[in-house]
Amino acid sequence: MRDIARRDDIHDLILDGVDVLLARYGFKKMTMEDLARQVGIGKGTIYLHFRSKEELTLSHIDRIAERLLDRLEALAGSAAPPDDRVRKMLAERVLYRFDSVTHYSQSLNDLLSSVRKNLLARRQVHFEKEAAVLERVLRDGVRRGVLACPDPASAAHVLVWSTNSLLPFSLTTRELGKRKEMEERVSRIADVLLRGLIRRSARPSTRTQKPECD
Amino acid sequence: MRDIARRDDIHDLILDGVDVLLARYGFKKMTMEDLARQVGIGKGTIYLHFRSKEELTLSHIDRIAERLLDRLEALAGSAAPPDDRVRKMLAERVLYRFDSVTHYSQSLNDLLSSVRKNLLARRQVHFEKEAAVLERVLRDGVRRGVLACPDPASAAHVLVWSTNSLLPFSLTTRELGKRKEMEERVSRIADVLLRGLIRRSARPSTRTQKPECD
Numbered sequence: 001m002r003d004i005a006r007r008d009d010i011h012d013l014i015l016d017g018v019d020v021l022l023a024r025y026g027f028k029k030m031t032m033e034d035l036a037r038q039v040g041i042g043k044g045t046i047y048l049h050f051r052s053k054e055e056l057t058l059s060h061i062d063r064i065a066e067r068l069l070d071r072l073e074a075l076a077g078s079a080a081p082p083d084d085r086v087r088k089m090l091a092e093r094v095l096y097r098f099d100s101v102t103h104y105s106q107s108l109n110d111l112l113s114s115v116r117k118n119l120l121a122r123r124q125v126h127f128e129k130e131a132a133v134l135e136r137v138l139r140d141g142v143r144r145g146v147l148a149c150p151d152p153a154s155a156a157h158v159l160v161w162s163t164n165s166l167l168p169f170s171l172t173t174r175e176l177g178k179r180k181e182m183e184e185r186v187s188r189i190a191d192v193l194l195r196g197l198i199r200r201s202a203r204p205s206t207r208t209q210k211p212e213c214d
Numbered sequence: 215m216r217d218i219a220r221r222d223d224i225h226d227l228i229l230d231g232v233d234v235l236l237a238r239y240g241f242k243k244m245t246m247e248d249l250a251r252q253v254g255i256g257k258g259t260i261y262l263h264f265r266s267k268e269e270l271t272l273s274h275i276d277r278i279a280e281r282l283l284d285r286l287e288a289l290a291g292s293a294a295p296p297d298d299r300v301r302k303m304l305a306e307r308v309l310y311r312f313d314s315v316t317h318y319s320q321s322l323n324d325l326l327s328s329v330r331k332n333l334l335a336r337r338q339v340h341f342e343k344e345a346a347v348l349e350r351v352l353r354d355g356v357r358r359g360v361l362a363c364p365d366p367a368s369a370a371h372v373l374v375w376s377t378n379s380l381l382p383f384s385l386t387t388r389e390l391g392k393r394k395e396m397e398e399r400v401s402r403i404a405d406v407l408l409r410g411l412i413r414r415s416a417r418p419s420t421r422t423q424k425p426e427c428d
Contacts, residue, residue: 109330113330116326155406173331188371192410194410
């Protein structure tokens with residue numbers, strides 16, 4: 001037990017170091033030597049945990065996705081109405097990722113170009129997990145008579161796909177500097193999607209929803 | 215007039231050559247020499263039109279976007295009900311791009327990694343044009359009392375953002391082999407979005423829409 005706990009600690013410390021160095025040097029210029037010095041361990045120790053710089057970077061992104069998932073779980077379990085919860089979760093999946101990379105947004109292009117192929121595969125795993133949490137809230141909304149969706153699993157994927165283009169992977173450096181704009185975009189997407197998912201006879205619980213002209 | 219027409223012809227012939235060579239060699243292995251031989255012109259002639267391999271590739275992608283825009287204009291001007299037109303346009307913007315790169319989907323990752331930064335900027339221009347065509351159809355839908363959206367320009371952008379994650383830029387090689395799956399995904403997204411945009415008292419004109427459970 002003791003050993004495993006310590007392994008996890010070092011694992012996490014190394015990824016904290018990656019985060020600092022991505023901001024300081026960027027992906028291309030960051031070396032394993034820099035990282036070892038930053039964390040205060042030997043280079044060999046890093047290789048015990050991560051096979052390569054790419055593996056290190058992908059694990060760093062995985063950690064962002066895992067932390068996001070914890071936050072989504074917390075939002076999903078809150079007492080707010082189901083449509084409010086969905087709205088907050090969609091904003092969170094966009095903005096938490098945004099905030100996690102904003103301190104190295106200038107060099108993010110290098111990173112994403114370099115690990116693109118394997119990152120695309122990892123993203124699928126992250127997205128499936130996020131869809132599963134959203135699905136639970138949708139099911140709850142149907143049970144309470146607030147949401148109308150015959151296939152909550154399908155609708156959860158629609159929510160994920162519809163907001164995926166706002167994740168850092170698809171943003172220009174300029175867009176990565178505009179948090180307000182991204183917040184506005186995800187809110188506008190959520191408006192239309194939720195209007196499509198809310199039971200026609202139910203009154204939407206959100207106050208932020210724009211008035212319709214009918 | 216004659217000279218301009220011939221310049222355009224050569225421009226187009228060169229891009230046709232790029233398309234063939236991307237399928238044969240992929241982006242990384244394709245050289246300007248290969249391209250000159252393929253088109254049957256001198257290497258110097260290519261440089262008269264395109265400054266670099268990156269510029270050539272971005273122009274190739276621009277051409278796909280321009281051809282798509284023509285098709286979107288045609289769909290927008292059809293006699294079909296506005297919501298049907300929107301649905302077909304969303305499918306077209308996903309599937310036309312899909313079909314345009316499917317013969318070199320194996321090497322697409324190299325290409326997209328290499329030109330990522332400048333491509334992201336170009337994409338914004340493409341997306342704005344597509345949103346403008348969609349906006350016209352939405353306005354038409356509001357005028358006819360079929361659609362309810364207080365801000366058609368905003369809603370048009372929502373339609374674009376919500377389907378952007380299905381474009382080749384964000385797909386894995388595996389997904390680029392699954393046309394049916396992508397068709398299904400864009401259709402499911404369109405279902406929810408259009409349910410959110412259709413005027414509550416109006417009867418949707420689409421027959422493909424899934425029954426709601428309320």
